[in-house]
Amino acid sequence: MNRDCMLKRLTILDFLAVDLQLYLDSHPDDENAITKYNSVVDEADGLRAQYEDLYGPLFSFRSYSKRDEFNWTDCPWPWENGFNFEIGGDE
Amino acid sequence: MWIYEKKMEFPVKIKKQDPALAKLIITQYGGPDGELGASLRYLSQRYSAVTPQSKAILNDIGTEELAHLEMIGSICHQLCRDIDPEEIKKAGFDSYYVDHGTGVYPSSASGVPFTAAVLQSKGDPVTDLYENMAAEQKARSTYEYLMQMTDDPDVLEPLRFLREREIVHFQRFGEALEGVWEYMDRKRQFIVQKPEGMKE
Numbered sequence: 001m002n003r004d005c006m007l008k009r010l011t012i013l014d015f016l017a018v019d020l021q022l023y024l025d026s027h028p029d030d031e032n033a034i035t036k037y038n039s040v041v042d043e044a045d046g047l048r049a050q051y052e053d054l055y056g057p058l059f060s061f062r063s064y065s066k067r068d069e070f071n072w073t074d075c076p077w078p079w080e081n082g083f084n085f086e087i088g089g090d091e
Numbered sequence: 092m093w094i095y096e097k098k099m100e101f102p103v104k105i106k107k108q109d110p111a112l113a114k115l116i117i118t119q120y121g122g123p124d125g126e127l128g129a130s131l132r133y134l135s136q137r138y139s140a141v142t143p144q145s146k147a148i149l150n151d152i153g154t155e156e157l158a159h160l161e162m163i164g165s166i167c168h169q170l171c172r173d174i175d176p177e178e179i180k181k182a183g184f185d186s187y188y189v190d191h192g193t194g195v196y197p198s199s200a201s202g203v204p205f206t207a208a209v210l211q212s213k214g215d216p217v218t219d220l221y222e223n224m225a226a227e228q229k230a231r232s233t234y235e236y237l238m239q240m241t242d243d244p245d246v247l248e249p250l251r252f253l254r255e256r257e258i259v260h261f262q263r264f265g266e267a268l269e270g271v272w273e274y275m276d277r278k279r280q281f282i283v284q285k286p287e288g289m290k291e
Binding site: 007008010011014015018019021022023025026027028057058059060061062072077078079081083084085086087 | 095097098099102104148152155161168245266
């Protein structure tokens with residue numbers, strides 16, 4: 001998986017987690033949703049670790065840095081055009 | 092506390108500049124029904140929430156709105172990349188440009204700077220949740236109006252995503268309100284208790 005594919009999959013998983021968590025806030029007894037939530041978080045955790053290994057830290061003050069260089073400052077940042085993957089919005 | 096994650100909730104990658112469109116979309120950054128106001132509204136209201144569910148919902152939606160603020164800021168930023176003064180004038184972006192350049196500044200589409208006067212934190216869990224349901228609907232309408240202003244799929248996709256989140260949040264606030272009603276019923280309180288020392 002290249003960086004764009006990885007980032008896309010991670011974005012999908014994290015969005016599922018956001019939405020499921022919000023659903024569970026008002027449906028705390030829905031066991032199916034809890035199972036789904038846990039499996040999404042589990043897959044995202046694994047992928048996040050792989051992504052950070054290859055492309056640098058994702059979290060401010062929670063991720064490890066490379067030994068020889070503090071690479072949190074690496075560009076591009078998420079709001080910059082070069083950061084994101086295409087979502088199929090071709091002209 | 093909050094942690095920044097160095098990625099977006101939904102990607103923003105815009106190929107075509109359009110400063111005139113940025114001047115409209117900025118309203119969801121700092122306008123009356125924008126994401127900044129939404130986030131501040133919910134994160135401020137959570138202190139007076141009374142049920143575990145409504146505390147979580149206010150906290151979590153208030154947090155998600157910050158990710159939406161980042162998306163809107165990115166759309167405006169990318170729509171104005173490398174534009175020259177000629178284009179700025181032609182696009183009617185000049186009135187924004189003389190105040191802020193191509194910087195992202197929280198204001199409404201008509202140029203009114205962000206104001207907390209657009210939101211309320213009333214210290215009353217029922218009042219607050221009704222306010223929030225209305226706020227989500229107002230934001231949904233704004234996204235629909237904005238979507239009528241462009242055909243660029245790079246802009247439409249994130250706007251469509253944000254519009255859908257307004258609908259989900261409206262639903263969650265409705266469920267939170269239902270929980271608050273139940274809580275009050277259980278306590279045999281059919282009205283919100285008057286504050287201590289309030290005159291009869």
